[in-house]
Amino acid sequence: MRALFATTLRLGDALSQHVLLCAAALLLGVMVALPLAVWASRSRAVAQVSLGIAGLIQTIPALALLALFFPVLLALRSVFGAGLPALGFLPALLALSLYAVLPILRNTVTALVNMDPRVIEAADGVGMTGYQRLRLVEAPLAAPFVMAGIRTAAVWTIGAATLATTIGQQSLGDPIFAGLQTQNWELVLAGCIAAAALALVADGLLAMVERGFAMRRPMLVFIGAGLALAGVAGAAVAMRDDGRDVAVVGAKNFSEQYILARLIGARLSAAGYKVEYREGLGSSVIHRALTSGAIDVYVDYTGTILANEIGPGNMDDAGTAPADLVEAIARWERETTGTRLLGALGFENAYAFAMPKEVARERGIAALDDLAPVASSLTIGGDLEFFERPEWKAVREAYGLQAANTRSFSPTFMYDALIARNADVISAFSSDGRIAADDLLVLADPRGALPAYDAVLLIAPDRAEDPRFVAALRPLIGAINVEAMRRANYAVDRQQAKRTPQQAAQELAEELAQKQAITTGGAPDAR
Amino acid sequence: MNAPFISVENVSHAFAGTPAVKSVGIDIAAGSFVALIGASGSGKSTLLKTINRLIAPDEGRVLIEGVDVAGLAAPVLRRQIGYVFQGIGLFPHMNVAENIAIVPRLAGSSLAAQRIAELLGLVELPPALAGRMPEELSGGQRQRVGVARALAAQPRLLLMDEPFGAVDAVVRDALGQRVLALHRQLGLTTIMVTHDVAEALLLADRVLVMHEGCIVADATAAQLLAGDGGEIAQDLVAVPLRQAQALARLAR
Numbered sequence: 195m196r197a198l199f200a201t202t203l204r205l206g207d208a209l210s211q212h213v214l215l216c217a218a219a220l221l222l223g224v225m226v227a228l229p230l231a232v233w234a235s236r237s238r239a240v241a242q243v244s245l246g247i248a249g250l251i252q253t254i255p256a257l258a259l260l261a262l263f264f265p266v267l268l269a270l271r272s273v274f275g276a277g278l279p280a281l282g283f284l285p286a287l288l289a290l291s292l293y294a295v296l297p298i299l300r301n302t303v304t305a306l307v308n309m310d311p312r313v314i315e316a317a318d319g320v321g322m323t324g325y326q327r328l329r330l331v332e333a334p335l336a337a338p339f340v341m342a343g344i345r346t347a348a349v350w351t352i353g354a355a356t357l358a359t360t361i362g363q364q365s366l367g368d369p370i371f372a373g374l375q376t377q378n379w380e381l382v383l384a385g386c387i388a389a390a391a392l393a394l395v396a397d398g399l400l401a402m403v404e405r406g407f408a409m410r411r412p413m414l415v416f417i418g419a420g421l422a423l424a425g426v427a428g429a430a431v432a433m434r435d436d437g438r439d440v441a442v443v444g445a446k447n448f449s450e451q452y453i454l455a456r457l458i459g460a461r462l463s464a465a466g467y468k469v470e471y472r473e474g475l476g477s478s479v480i481h482r483a484l485t486s487g488a489i490d491v492y493v494d495y496t497g498t499i500l501a502n503e504i505g506p507g508n509m510d511d512a513g514t515a516p517a518d519l520v521e522a523i524a525r526w527e528r529e530t531t532g533t534r535l536l537g538a539l540g541f542e543n544a545y546a547f548a549m550p551k552e553v554a555r556e557r558g559i560a561a562l563d564d565l566a567p568v569a570s571s572l573t574i575g576g577d578l579e580f581f582e583r584p585e586w587k588a589v590r591e592a593y594g595l596q597a598a599n600t601r602s603f604s605p606t607f608m609y610d611a612l613i614a615r616n617a618d619v620i621s622a623f624s625s626d627g628r629i630a631a632d633d634l635l636v637l638a639d640p641r642g643a644l645p646a647y648d649a650v651l652l653i654a655p656d657r658a659e660d661p662r663f664v665a666a667l668r669p670l671i672g673a674i675n676v677e678a679m680r681r682a683n684y685a686v687d688r689q690q691a692k693r694t695p696q697q698a699a700q701e702l703a704e705e706l707a708q709k710q711a712i713t714t715g716g717a718p719d720a721r
Numbered sequence: 722m723n724a725p726f727i728s729v730e731n732v733s734h735a736f737a738g739t740p741a742v743k744s745v746g747i748d749i750a751a752g753s754f755v756a757l758i759g760a761s762g763s764g765k766s767t768l769l770k771t772i773n774r775l776i777a778p779d780e781g782r783v784l785i786e787g788v789d790v791a792g793l794a795a796p797v798l799r800r801q802i803g804y805v806f807q808g809i810g811l812f813p814h815m816n817v818a819e820n821i822a823i824v825p826r827l828a829g830s831s832l833a834a835q836r837i838a839e840l841l842g843l844v845e846l847p848p849a850l851a852g853r854m855p856e857e858l859s860g861g862q863r864q865r866v867g868v869a870r871a872l873a874a875q876p877r878l879l880l881m882d883e884p885f886g887a888v889d890a891v892v893r894d895a896l897g898q899r900v901l902a903l904h905r906q907l908g909l910t911t912i913m914v915t916h917d918v919a920e921a922l923l924l925a926d927r928v929l930v931m932h933e934g935c936i937v938a939d940a941t942a943a944q945l946l947a948g949d950g951g952e953i954a955q956d957l958v959a960v961p962l963r964q965a966q967a968l969a970r971l972a973r
Contacts, residue, residue, distance in 0.1 A: 312810045313812060320823055321797065321824060322796060
């Protein structure tokens with residue numbers, strides 16, 4: 195319980211970002227909805243069209259709406275130039291504002307249209323101009339209903355803003371998504387509690403404003419609005435630019451990525467940068483985020499870049515040896531996107547065949563070659579998509595495994611299946627912590643049938659020539675072997691004595707420092 | 722006779738194709754108290770509203786002191802005309818003083834507390850009511866505030882559309898007498914739409930009877946009671962007259 199409390203308190207940055215994002219989205223939503231509502235209250239056609247469109251937008255799932263702004267903003271770059279950010283604050287702001295429009299618009303139109311006609315006649319009869327009628331009569335009488343709409347919008351926005359994490363905007367969704375991926379329920383709970391508490395506080399303060407309007411007690415309006423603005427101002431102060439250079443570290447949505455992001459972040463922080471994290475990004479989004487400058491650095495895998503970015507068959511000149519592939523991709527990135535591939539970290543996260551060491555020894559198996567003679571008596575386990583992937587076809591052809599039985603498992607149960615002898619060999623991920631934990635042997639691939647998935651450090655074009663930035667990260671190149679990565683991954687993935695990615699990264703950093711001290715023979719700090 | 726204060730010239734108006742006022746032309750002298758009576762839907766409210774441009778007539782024009790009202794900005798015109806109508810129309814979010822001061826406020830000036838008290842006095846309300854909200858007042862008090870609001874900018878013309886429709890008979894009579902006294906005291910020209918024929922006969926010095934969009938009678942109360950004005954007017958007058966005679970018999 196105390197740990198949960200401590201975790202929640204550490205969400206300060208995410209909370210501040212969340213508050214600012216929601217406040218901005220709400221403000222923009224109000225600025226769009228109110229004039230539109232006034233227009234709609236004076237024209238039935240406008241009311242029908244605007245309420246129809248706003249209602250339609252509401253039916254789009256929030257996650258999809260957020261995601262849709264990515265291609266929309268990319269397309270708009272042809273109009274506004276390449277500086278238009280397609281990830282992060284802008285798309286999140288736009289999507290959430292659209293979401294906020296409906297409740298405000300609907301409440302305001304309803305309030306204006308259903309206003310007592312005698313009051314409207316009185317306003318006209320005493321000689322109010324259209325604007326005076328709006329300001330002196332319609333606005334104050336509609337205010338409680340407008341506030342009720344803003345309250346609804348605020349609660350929706352605060353909830354939906356947790357999804358902004360997926361398009362690279364820091365929010366209270368960060369701990370929720372990170373926790374989901376690493377099965378760290380404490381983190382998930384902390385994020386949920388913070389978001390719910392924020393929604394309750396916002397709702398409470400806005401309710402106070404609403405009641406102030408309804409009961410014509412200006413004091414309540416001032417107190418409620420004042421406290422709400424103070425909260426937003428506090429978040430802005432907490433987030434203020436303190437003049438330090440901000441470095442943004444990206445991560446995909448699995449444990450290893452979270453750990454490496456924190457490892458990179460710690461080094462950049464030590465080098466004097468103010469570090470921010472954009473975690474939980476999709477595989478296809480993150481590369482684009484880097485080339486557009488939305489993030490400054492992240493770790494990708496050679497096989498992924500080859501498949502997703504370059505496309506199969508477009509780099510026939512690349513050698514099959516992993517080192518050649520790293521070199522070829524580095525050249526491709528430099529020439530095509532301006533991105534700097536600083537180097538390989540020293541481990542792979544590839545599809546790999548693994549079996550219990552004990553069984554391997556008994557049966558005399560050390561490499562994929564050794565499987566062919568016993569293929570007909572083998573059961574090979576894979577995750578749900580593995581036997582459909584080109585990697586499996588390549589291995590089957592290269593090593594003559596056509597006779598082997600195949601069985602699909604969900605990834606979590608694959609390792610259990612191996613222990614329970616429901617499978618003899620499984621297709622694992624080579625840096626998975628459970629390989630070490632379950633004492634598995636990764637079978638060698640002497641014929642090079644499996645593509646290389648070397649982890650490589652990618653630096654955004656804008657940072658490529660930043661010497662301080664590059665110098666801070668260079669020590670990571672070639673420094674992390676697969677055993678170290680597996681241990682760190684396992685520390686996060688296991689159920690007992692679970693570490694947060696932050697803690698695992700710190701332990702990994704200490705390990706690296708010790709190793710460097712041994713190899714260089716000096717103190718860890720020696721440069 | 723001097724030039725008329727108000728001239729309604731050949732005014733016609735229809736709502737969605739249904740005629741409400743048909744080619745009406747009347748002149749109203751300054752200082753007169755005119756009542757417009759007639760059955761529901763006879764067009765009396767519509768005619769009244771063409772004077773302060775709450776309704777722009779399809780045809781014809783309305784002149785005030787020789788000036789076509791269509792040539793004036795509607796808000797400016799309306800601020801110079803006192804307007805009281807059924808259902809009171811006080812602004813529920815403003816207190817009594819704010820309601821009374823609204824017309825001067827729209828024109829950019831304010832009313833001193835003393836002037837508010839004076840206006841409240843005109844409609845026989847205590848100055849202490851100034852800070853009350855409309856919802857705290859009785860129906861009669863609200864209607865009095867409505868009259869005070871209409872008089873706040875010192876208009877010379879007072880338009881009243883069923884002004885006392887929402888109050889009981891006792892209050893109604895008192896309010897009517899009060900308005901008549903103010904009409905004389907302030908030298909107003911007053912046009913009142915009412916469905917209460919007795920009220921019209923008792924207050925107005927000129928009664929216009931409307932029927933299906935046309936003015937079918939234009940007479941003084943005395944003339945109507947003497948049997949002038951034609952069949953439609955006499956049908957309207959007959960009811961209160963018969964009631965009055967019956968009451969007189971009962972009282973004997």
